[in-house]
Amino acid sequence: MKVNRNIKTYFLLSTFSGMKFTFFKMLKNLFNKKKMITLNYPEEKYKYSSRFKGTHVLTVKKDGSLRCTACMLCATNCPAQCIKITADEHKDSSVEKYPISYEIDILRCVYCGFCEEACPVDAIRMGPEWQTPDKNGSKFNYDIRYLAYRPQLKGGVESSLDDKERHSWGI
Numbered sequence: 001m002k003v004n005r006n007i008k009t010y011f012l013l014s015t016f017s018g019m020k021f022t023f024f025k026m027l028k029n030l031f032n033k034k035k036m037i038t039l040n041y042p043e044e045k046y047k048y049s050s051r052f053k054g055t056h057v058l059t060v061k062k063d064g065s066l067r068c069t070a071c072m073l074c075a076t077n078c079p080a081q082c083i084k085i086t087a088d089e090h091k092d093s094s095v096e097k098y099p100i101s102y103e104i105d106i107l108r109c110v111y112c113g114f115c116e117e118a119c120p121v122d123a124i125r126m127g128p129e130w131q132t133p134d135k136n137g138s139k140f141n142y143d144i145r146y147l148a149y150r151p152q153l154k155g156g157v158e159s160s161l162d163d164k165e166r167h168s169w170g171i
């Protein structure tokens with residue numbers, strides 16, 4: 001019985017000590033909002049570094065066509081096997097192949113960046129976007145239209161191979 005009472009006292013003391021800590025933290029945050037380490041999401045958003053690897057982007061050439069040559073190196077290197085590419089012969093004989101379909105199953109992607117590393121022509125990059133919620137599962141299968149021409153990309157991200165001056169995200 002005596003042991004039980006001691007255990008109860010111990011739990012009560014810990015509970016009050018936890019409440020005291022939380023209360024003082026709350027007061028500190030209320031009177032010094034600038035030093036708060038949390039953000040009021042979604043009104044306030046965290047700014048990640050420029051090296052952040054978020055949602056993929058297929059870059060474009062100056063004429064707006066895809067930079068990708070459908071070499072399959074990204075798909076071969078992808079550890080999650082979530083990239084599917086269908087290639088076709090290009091009408092221009094100086095270009096060997098191009099993708100008629102390029103899909104990333106983003107729910108399987110582990111955001112490792114291997115696809116970006118493997119690409120020899122700067123055709124796929126991982127950009128600064130990280131807010132990509134949706135209710136419909138099929139929306140997480142990103143196709144060429146989404147990867148290269150979604151509205152946030154404002155006409156597409158030019159490959160640095162084609163224009164060294166203009167390769168900022170513009171997002």
Ligand code: SF4
Nearest residue numbers: 078109110112113115
């Ligand atoms: S980031 Fe990694 S897992 Fe995701 S598509 Fe690229 S290679 Fe695959």
Ligand code: SF4
Nearest residue numbers: 068069071072074119
């Ligand atoms: S994105 Fe790059 S690595 Fe992947 S198929 Fe296109 S050119 Fe090859």
